[in-house]
Each structure stands twice: as C-alpha cells, then as structure tokens.
Amino acid sequence: MIKTQDVPLSFAPNPNFSKVFPSQAEILDYFTNVANRFDVTRHVVPNTEWEGAYWQELTSTWLVKLRNLSTGQLYYQECKILISAVGGLVNPNQFDVSGIDDFQGDIIHTARWKTDVSLHDKDVIVVGNGYDPITALRPRSVLTKSGQKYPADIIVLATGFSLTQYDVELIGRNGRTRAQHWNEFGYKEAYKSIAMSEFPNFFYVLGPNSGKGHTSTIYSIEK
Ligand SMILES: Cc1cc2nc3c(=O)[nH]c(=O)nc-3n(C[C@H](O)[C@H](O)[C@H](O)COP(=O)(O)OP(=O)(O)OC[C@H]3O[C@@H](n4cnc5c(N)ncnc54)[C@H](O)[C@@H]3O)c2cc1C
Known part of the structure; x- marks a missing residue:
C-alpha cells in the first residue's frame, strides 16, 4: 500500500517501492530513473x-x-x-556556540551527512531536540544550559534551515x-x-x- 505522503510523481507511478516509507536511497533511485526515462539528465x-x-x-x-x-x-x-x-529546506542554519573552534570531534549536520563517520562506540550529542540547549563546547565535551557536562565525540546537528x-x-x-x-x-x-x-x-x-x-x-x- 502506498500512502498519500509517498505518492510519487503523477506521471511516473512506481508500484515497486519496497515499503510505505522507503529509504532516502530508494527515493533517490526513483527520481534518478525518472530523470533518465524522460531524457532530462543530459540537460542538467x-x-x-x-x-x-x-x-x-x-x-x-x-x-x-x-x-x-x-x-x-x-x-x-x-x-x-x-x-x-x-x-x-536546503541551507542549514549555522551552529554558532562558544568553543566551537576548539572542539576535536566531528560536527555533522543532518543535511550534510558524512557517510564515512561511524557512530559505533562514540559519544553522540544531538543538537536540536529542544531539550537542555548546548551553551558551549570543550575539546571533547559539551556544556548545557542547566550546567551539565557531557562527553562528546560527535555532535549531530538538527538546527533547522534558513x-x-x-x-x-x-x-x-x-x-x-x-x-x-x-x-x-x-x-x-x-x-x-x-x-x-x-x-x-x-x-x-x-x-x-x-x-x-x-x-x-x-x-x-x-x-
Ligand atoms: C529533513 C527533511 C525532511 C523532509 N521530509 C519530507 C517528507 O517527509 N515529505 C515531503 O513531502 N517532503 C519532505 N521534505 C521536503 C522535500 O525534501 C523537499 O520539499 C523536496 O526535496 C523539494 O524538491 P525540490 O526539487 O523542489 O528541491 P530540493 O530537492 O531541495 O532541490 C533544490 C536544489 O536546488 C539547489 N540550489 C539551491 N539554490 C541554488 C543556487 N543558487 N544555485 C544552484 N543550485 C541551487 C540545491 O542545492 C538543491 O540541489 C523534507 C526535507 C527535509 C530537509
């Protein structure tokens, strides 16, 4: 079954989506195939x-x-x-907080995902979940508004878009x-x-x- 949210382009229906909410890779594959089928790709x-x-x-x-x-x-x-x-929603809002230049881990925005960074066994901080905002960064940790300090190897930004x-x-x-x-x-x-x-x-x-x-x-x- 395909729900309203997943209806593809009206002129290029796709009965082959694997599930109701297909993955990014599957959606990208669909659009790439449509562009090729309608001979758009060579004009891009x-x-x-x-x-x-x-x-x-x-x-x-x-x-x-x-x-x-x-x-x-x-x-x-x-x-x-x-x-x-x-x-x-194209250009992410900048993450600007004191100590950002000294942070020694990875800072990744969800809109600029780094596929070569593994989250395995890492301390990952999610910024943008609305809970206890980060007020400063240290080389391997973050400080929050409530005064907490958390170890951090990777900060995943969901700061929204401008x-x-x-x-x-x-x-x-x-x-x-x-x-x-x-x-x-x-x-x-x-x-x-x-x-x-x-x-x-x-x-x-x-x-x-x-x-x-x-x-x-x-x-x-x-x-
Ligand atoms: C996190 C997130 C989740 C989303 N979830 C959903 C969802 O569940 N359902 C849904 O329907 N939609 C969702 N959307 C929205 C959906 O992704 C977009 O509405 C859709 O991609 C818009 O397609 P588009 O071709 O108009 O623009 P885009 O796919 O955004 O493409 C615009 C392109 O224009 C390029 N561009 C911008 N400015 C310039 C410039 N000056 N010069 C050259 N190139 C430029 C950009 O780099 C980009 O490649 C989501 C978006 C985000 C970010």
Whole structure:
C-alpha cells in the first residue's frame, strides 16, 4: 500500500517501492530513473551555482549569472523563461556556540551527512531536540544550559534551515529587485506561489508559501 505522503510523481507511478516509507536511497533511485526515462539528465549541468538574474527589456530575456563551482569561473547565459527550483529546506542554519573552534570531534549536520563517520562506540550529542540547549563546547565535551557536562565525540546537528536560497540577486522590470518586491508586501509574496509582478517569465517551483506541513510536497510541486 502506498500512502498519500509517498505518492510519487503523477506521471511516473512506481508500484515497486519496497515499503510505505522507503529509504532516502530508494527515493533517490526513483527520481534518478525518472530523470533518465524522460531524457532530462543530459540537460542538467551539475556543480553550478546560480548567483543572479537580470531582466533585459530590449530582448525580453533574462541574463543569468552562473558560477562553475569546480573552477570558480563566472559566466552568463540568456534565456526567455527562468524557473527557480531551489527547494524549500536546503541551507542549514549555522551552529554558532562558544568553543566551537576548539572542539576535536566531528560536527555533522543532518543535511550534510558524512557517510564515512561511524557512530559505533562514540559519544553522540544531538543538537536540536529542544531539550537542555548546548551553551558551549570543550575539546571533547559539551556544556548545557542547566550546567551539565557531557562527553562528546560527535555532535549531530538538527538546527533547522534558513531561507537563504532566496538571497540570490533577482532584478526584474524597471530595476525592481526581489527584495524590494517582498519588502513592499511585507512577506515573501508570489502569486499562487508561482509568479511575481514585474518579473516576466520568471516562475517558482515549490515557491514561497507553497509548503503545507502535511502530505507530500510533490503535490505542491506538480499543482
Ligand atoms: C529533513 C527533511 C525532511 C523532509 N521530509 C519530507 C517528507 O517527509 N515529505 C515531503 O513531502 N517532503 C519532505 N521534505 C521536503 C522535500 O525534501 C523537499 O520539499 C523536496 O526535496 C523539494 O524538491 P525540490 O526539487 O523542489 O528541491 P530540493 O530537492 O531541495 O532541490 C533544490 C536544489 O536546488 C539547489 N540550489 C539551491 N539554490 C541554488 C543556487 N543558487 N544555485 C544552484 N543550485 C541551487 C540545491 O542545492 C538543491 O540541489 C523534507 C526535507 C527535509 C530537509
């Protein structure tokens, strides 16, 4: 049985998921296969950062600023339609606590998991469970708000996410920036979470306010 949360893309059903809540590896495998099946993979340019986009009235095109993260090289590409699919929960909140530079163990964020670190026989501290927050680090231990000291080889961070993926510079018609647009509304506005006025042919996938907190985000992405 497949529950609502696990419904895959509507145009690519998958009766072969092994269980109701399949593993990350299985979900990744599913999406990789769908991308290959619909011939999307060869169009993807990996390891590239989108740094900005500028509307050009004369040509009715977007000038997109990109950086090759392997070489550091900056380059520009023009397009008629620009789609932002930068995701919702992407960039983890930073963990900033006194003594962090002196900590001698591993610090791992759940969103940047290190597969080569074993938890076996280690003292593992989970940060982000809301119980007795950590106030300082020592080389092999943590100090908490209540005054406790716990030995620590590995700290697993679940510090949540920031929305910094929306900081990318976006300048629309008449020099209007995305930041100005949102400042005027007083919140991250997008019509039906998809488009913004004065930003022609620019669209969001899973844009502002599309997250629901229940059911699959695939629904939000497809609708
Ligand atoms: C811990 C966690 C648990 C979750 N659990 C569930 C769940 O149970 N059910 C559910 O439905 N959803 C869940 N989600 C949400 C789900 O993972 C996302 O909503 C889904 O992955 C969104 O897909 P996407 O393709 O829109 O974005 P993503 O899969 O986030 O992909 C966005 C991509 O854009 C890239 N990117 C961002 N900015 C730039 C830039 N400037 N330049 C270049 N690339 C950029 C990112 O690196 C990333 O690769 C969870 C998310 C997290 C973090």
